[in-house]
Amino acid sequence: MIHTNSLCNSEALKKGNWVKLICGASNQDLASINDLCSIYGTAGVHCIDLAADEAVINAARNALDWVFETHGKKPWLMISLSDGKDAHFRKAWFNPDLCPSNCLRPCQNICPAHAIENEGGVKASKCYGCGRCIDTCPLGIIEEKDRRLTLKDFAPLLTTIKPDAVEIHTAPGRAKEFEKTMKEIFKVNLELKRLSVSCGLQGHGINHEKLAEELWLRHKFLRIHNQKPLWQLDGRRMSGDLGTGAAKIAVKLWEKIRPIAPPGPLQLAGGTNESTINYLPEISGPEGVAFGGKARKIIQPWLEEAQRKRMSLRDWPEGWEAALSEAKKLINPWLIRKSS
Numbered sequence: 525m526i527h528t529n530s531l532c533n534s535e536a537l538k539k540g541n542w543v544k545l546i547c548g549a550s551n552q553d554l555a556s557i558n559d560l561c562s563i564y565g566t567a568g569v570h571c572i573d574l575a576a577d578e579a580v581i582n583a584a585r586n587a588l589d590w591v592f593e594t595h596g597k598k599p600w601l602m603i604s605l606s607d608g609k610d611a612h613f614r615k616a617w618f619n620p621d622l623c624p625s626n627c628l629r630p631c632q633n634i635c636p637a638h639a640i641e642n643e644g645g646v647k648a649s650k651c652y653g654c655g656r657c658i659d660t661c662p663l664g665i666i667e668e669k670d671r672r673l674t675l676k677d678f679a680p681l682l683t684t685i686k687p688d689a690v691e692i693h694t695a696p697g698r699a700k701e702f703e704k705t706m707k708e709i710f711k712v713n714l715e716l717k718r719l720s721v722s723c724g725l726q727g728h729g730i731n732h733e734k735l736a737e738e739l740w741l742r743h744k745f746l747r748i749h750n751q752k753p754l755w756q757l758d759g760r761r762m763s764g765d766l767g768t769g770a771a772k773i774a775v776k777l778w779e780k781i782r783p784i785a786p787p788g789p790l791q792l793a794g795g796t797n798e799s800t801i802n803y804l805p806e807i808s809g810p811e812g813v814a815f816g817g818k819a820r821k822i823i824q825p826w827l828e829e830a831q832r833k834r835m836s837l838r839d840w841p842e843g844w845e846a847a848l849s850e851a852k853k854l855i856n857p858w859l860i861r862k863s864s
């Protein structure tokens with residue numbers, strides 16, 4: 525059964541039907557992660573991308589075991605690591621004692637994760653580092669805190685977690701750091717189904733040709749280590765819930781990179797939402813899509829209500845059906861599309 529499903533996930537990458545759920549490289553909201561994995565695993569995603577954190581993985585595995593027992597589906601479990609400073613691996617923080625009582629709290633209003641509480645500060649477990657609150661504060665008191673693991677943490681964590689796949693977030697100019705990260709990963713004898721490389725243009729001051737050169741450098745390392753690649757093109761990071769503009773940016777990056785990218789499946793991310801598929805000029809390619817902020821936003825009301833009820837969404841039939849229906853609306857167009 526597991527073998528069949530594993531082929532199914534690989535086949536989806538070949539056919540162009542691949543869908544990944546991004547729970548968030550910094551998201552540690554365990555109740556929501558359990559519900560997200562239950563809903564999107566049932567809806568049919570092929571992979572779930574999670575923070576490299578044992579508690580997060582346990583919450584996800586609990587849900588995915590249930591999905592397998594109930595529906596026979598087994599998405600790959602991927603963890604995200606970074607080879608250097610990266611916005612996906614940060615948390616916002618401020619001291620609420622410094623906030624004037626008459627502040628209208630724009631930080632709280634803009635936070636898509638509802639991680640900033642009334643009269644309080646940032647609830648770290650819910651913050652996934654999108655950074656939107658930082659510039660809204662009139663006093664400029666919101667800081668970002670780096671939450672990356674250090675290199676020496678990788679091997680012990682991977683030994684414990686044993687993920688199906690690993691994603692390395694990288695940036696232009698970090699080929700050496702990327703190689704060092706890979707070497708740490710390979711200290712553990714894991715048979716990874718995919719080694720994903722995530723990179724975009726945003727904030728790096730380079731064009732798509734230079735980005736392709738950087739991907740080719742990573743490709744060389746992957747070949748040396750006999751790894752199967754998955755190239756994640758990060759259009760406009762953590763912005764899928766912001767609308768059609770972000771969706772277009774992700775598609776445009778793919779259009780430019782596709783002819784000059786190294787071999788291996790390409791996956792859109794960073795700005796992906798329900799509009800993304802409409803902007804693709806033809807039915808063929810990219811091989812997959814990853815949904816993050818949008819996937820969370822559309823089922824957020826039920827995630828929060830379940831938390832208020834102190835129960836899993838799986839135990840609340842009305843909430844479950846409503847959330848599952850929204851999840852299917854987002855991912856079904858990808859699950860049924862065919863590459864020519």
Ligand code: SF4
Nearest residue numbers: 635651652654655657
């Ligand atoms: S707006 Fe983004 S960075 Fe700020 S607290 Fe919310 S999730 Fe964290």
Ligand code: SF4
Nearest residue numbers: 623627629630631661
């Ligand atoms: S906007 Fe700044 S001052 Fe106002 S509540 Fe948020 S952190 Fe405090």
